[in-house]
Structure formats: structure tokens, C-alpha cells
Amino acid sequence: MSPPKINLAAEELEDIKRSLDFLTEEISDVKLQQKTILELVEEVKALRIQNAEKDRRLDYMENRVADLEQYSRMNDIIVTGLHIKPRSRR
Numbered sequence: 001m002s003p004p005k006i007n008l009a010a011e012e013l014e015d016i017k018r019s020l021d022f023l024t025e026e027i028s029d030v031k032l033q034q035k036t037i038l039e040l041v042e043e044v045k046a047l048r049i050q051n052a053e054k055d056r057r058l059d060y061m062e063n064r065v066a067d068l069e070q071y072s073r074m075n076d077i078i079v080t081g082l083h084i085k086p087r088s089r090r
Helices: 004-071
Strands: none
Touching: none
């Protein structure tokens, strides 16, 4: 009766080894995915910073254009109260 008990223990040991190998492989896959995710998170952070800088630059440029448009109108003459006659055709 001893041999079947030893055989059963050997099978259980083999199952444990297969499970351990499987789990080791899964852990390796998870570590690789985690590394990829961390790299992507860093890239997203950098892109958010870049986007915020571009937003600030866009605001600056819009204000600059508005200032230049206002400056170009500074010396304009506005005439009011004149009656305009239609031009006659010749």
C-alpha cells in the first residue's frame, strides 16, 4: 500500500510545480504590463504639461492680437452725424 501513497504525493508535487510555473509566468506578464502602464502614465503627465503650456501660449497670443488690433484703431477718425448722399452714376 505504500507505493500508491508515494505516487499520489508525487502527483500532487507535480501539480504544485505546474501551478508555481504558471503563477511565475503570470507575475512576469503582470510586471511587464505594469512597466508599460507606468511609462504611459509618465507620457500622459508630460503631454498634460505640454498642453497646459500651449494653452497659456494661446491665451498670450490671443491677447497680443487683441492689443495689436486695438492699437491699429487708435488713430482712426470716427465721423458721426453726416448725411451720406448716394453717388450718382456717370
